[in-house]
Amino acid sequence: MAISERPQSAQDGQRLDYQAKLTGRAAYLADMKMPGVLEGVVLRSPVAHAWIRYVDTSEALKVPGVVAVYTKDDVVQGTGIEPYYGPVFKDQTIVAVDKVRHVGDPVAAVAAETREAAEEAANLIVVEYEDLPPVMDVQDSVKEDATLVHETVRIPEHGFADLAELKPIENTNVCTHFKLRKGDIEQGFAECAHVFEDTFILPTTQHVALEPHGCIAAFQPDGRVNLWSTTQNPFVVRTQLANIFKMPVSKIRIMVPYLGGGYGSKVYPKIEPLTMALAQKAKRPVRILLSREEVFYTVTKHAAFIRMKTGVKADGTFHAREAEVFLDTGAFAEIGPRVAKKSAYTAAGPYKFSHVKIDAKSVYTNKPPAGAFRGFGVSQSAWASESQTDIIAKALGRDPYELRMQNIYDEGDEFVTGEKLWSIGVKGCLEKVAQEMKWGEPMPAPDDPSKVRGRGLAALIKATITPSISCAAIKLNEDGSVNVFTSTVEMGQGSDTAMAAIVADTLGISLDQVSVLGVDTDVVPYDLTTSSSRSTFHMGKALELASLDLCEQLRKFVSEEHGVPFEETRMEGGKVLFRENALDIREVLFNHFGMQGGTLVGRGEVKTSTVDPDTGDKTTSSFWFVGAGGSEVEIDKDTGRLRVLKHATAVDVGRVITPLGCQQQLVGGAITGMGQALFEQMVWDNGILVNPNLVDYVLPALGDMPDEITPIAVEVPHKNGPFGAKGIGETSLIPVAPSIANAVDDAVGVRIKDLPVTAEKIFLGMLDK
């Protein structure tokens, strides 16, 4: 199908949700009221690794107002529950059964009439632990004599198609070992004039979505259960709950109110299994709302340790790349195996290498589980790859921009997997960023002689989840308005507006004729997930197809009614045109139904696969994210304190759908990247998390932001995207950290290889030089 023109309806528009959100009227899960609901409170492990000897709930049950206490006995003692679950491996349980595996691991839960009663009861539960030595980082965890986090790991019968080859390595803490090979690595290095070896480190961080996780579960008299949950992928959660509770998916209904941010922290089951289990036991609706501290124990971003070795020819051609990526997946695999796989695909960066050997290992430790995080393994590998690119440039006396341009992918180039890359505007992104950063021009000297400035660049490539499915439906009402049925979760990314714009433009109606309904698994068609920056491309396309389906139905009516060949009808500007006639949608519907009433339904589906249906070629990703970022920094030589003066980010978006939303995503991603680059890290001391709060876990503030963050949308349309659009949610985050570290090196000659880039590391780097 030819790529349509640029969509028009949202060009000057605002977000559909802005009034509700600005006035505080948008309803989130915690705003919901439900009669008879009990408050659920979770008792969590105070230790990182221990056998559970016994759990005594007798005193807790005596607290007035307590209705149910849920413990390991409820999981194992034949209550019809499948004890083990997890999206990739079945290594999670609703509450800890034999062992606790991280501080904050749920051990029991209480449902009571009030939160105070539930808290009091939880404090009265007696648990006896027998401590085990905790393994707190990947390097310790992969040692031969390391204590095992999981003695055995169960594999589900029907896992994700793209992860089928990944298995845990028995009797080790290695949860996944993914290998990517191209050419002959040893021969590759032998052919190189220069070989570089470096080690890069990233700490564990947390998403810190504004809204903590929450769930309400209410069983119905007929045995069905309704859940309201803060989830980015309700259908996946529904499948997991169906497996755990041995119920058909049709009996589980999940509704998702507006989500107060996701960033990957709300994919796959989080608090839902426990809330549902507690409701089942209490025979009452139960609500669990996590505190900020509990969120830190629920999901994190993978810490990483990366060894990178790169061989370069005398003329600067990148030739051989070897990388060993260790990702700290914490106590449970969660989606860690896929994070490892995605990290491996891009450990060679957006550059052409003839020889590649990548080993990505996802490793268990006694930290909270690490899962999806905006950037999904690529911000880890890109930190290493893009930092090393500048190390190489400096050693060879080459300009980092020129060296990148020499080696970067272009249209039709072969990726490390052997497939060809299309719609790959990374060169354009790097060019635009360099222009915006005035690359090559001298920087103005700071007024203050104690300060120095530097500039840095970084580029990236990233895959989206493939294969996947998005189904959509649109209901056309008798007045010509439409309701959009989509499971894409509006979590701040602006998807409601983008989806509505795609529908409005395809049908030729105005944006105010379109309403996007909320997410309810009993109502909306199936969608795999709102993550992996996939919604605009996949769900947007499904909605474009659903809109075209409606157009076709309307034209068919007109064709039949007026005896015009179908091919001579067309739809434009919300009207069906034939010969010199133009019928608006209302007239067509009225004529068809013979009265004011009736409904048409348009359907659309997108199903991607690992084989391109047009060419038969292998396809690792249904489209590729590419982009580049540039930073200019100023450093106080006396203190090492760094200020980012300017950041520019260019993303190949395929086609801009909503200009405002697009800018917000690009700038928002860059801001998240600043936090990851400069401040954020979860810190442990003897297995205890030191900073599970927003006093000591430091987020970026407005005052830390540069005066300018310039978003640049590069448009290289994709043949399968709606209007040519691709996903944009994660790209701009990834180059921020390496571009800043590269700018620091440019300014003061200090190479920081472990995140975050702090004033102390810069200062001591200068001092020890």
Place this chain on the structure above:
Amino acid sequence: MKHFEYLEPGTVDEACGLLKQYAGNARVFAGGSSLTILLKQGFLQPDALINIKKIDELRRIEESGEDLVIGSLVTHHDIEVSEVLARRLPVLCELEHDVANIRVRNMATVGGNIASGEPLTDLPCVFITLDATVRIANTSGGRTLALEEVFVDYYETQLQEDEVLTHVVIPPLPAHSAIDYVRFSSSSVVDKPCIGVAVRMTVDPDGGACREVRVGLGCVAPTPMRARNAEAALEGQPLNDDNLQKAARAAAEECDPMDDLRGSERYKREMVAALVRRLSSRVYDQARGGRS
């Protein structure tokens, strides 16, 4: 959070009486910005909270003779926008722009800032270089202490169980004096300070010797402290590279910082030296330039 009695006395005497009655099991509540966190986390479980917000006399910033008197209920934001302070001690208004955020500055009070004994804070460091004293009310009439002596250890002060800190009293600066403060954050601008350094000195109009040098350090010891060796290194001489360097090194040595999330001990000592050097030089120039 444990249940507690909530009381709102109308006078300082009444507050002290209630505190005595609860014999150590009550807490004075002012802005609540720090206390609420401790209560929520269960670190404090008092039987009663005694909210002193109705005692209006503690809410004022006044000139009393030559002295400045700041009531314990004065908020950080009150200081930030105070006309009296802008005229007499603009350093206080300026530093408050960078304290926490406007929501905290609107609630948190001077009294709470001191009485909490919180080590990572700004005001006390400046107050001690100003030779400030505090007035303390109790059931036996009250007392006055040098502010520096109020602090005992991390989160620990001299305040007894029946005592309420009522005022901070700041004596006037001598002629030809200047004072400045640096709030140094090692990460985000809104993070708690990693280090605070305040320097005050008077400069002889003839000869340019430094007099009455005060170097206050915050966040690098269990309590805000004066770097007396650094002060001595500058006292009685005109400022030059040599004594500036000596003062900076002395301050770095006499403080007692901890390795923590905001920096290693080594880094903090280096920053104390760098900031004492930078600030002393600036303050010296200001004092000599006549700005007091």
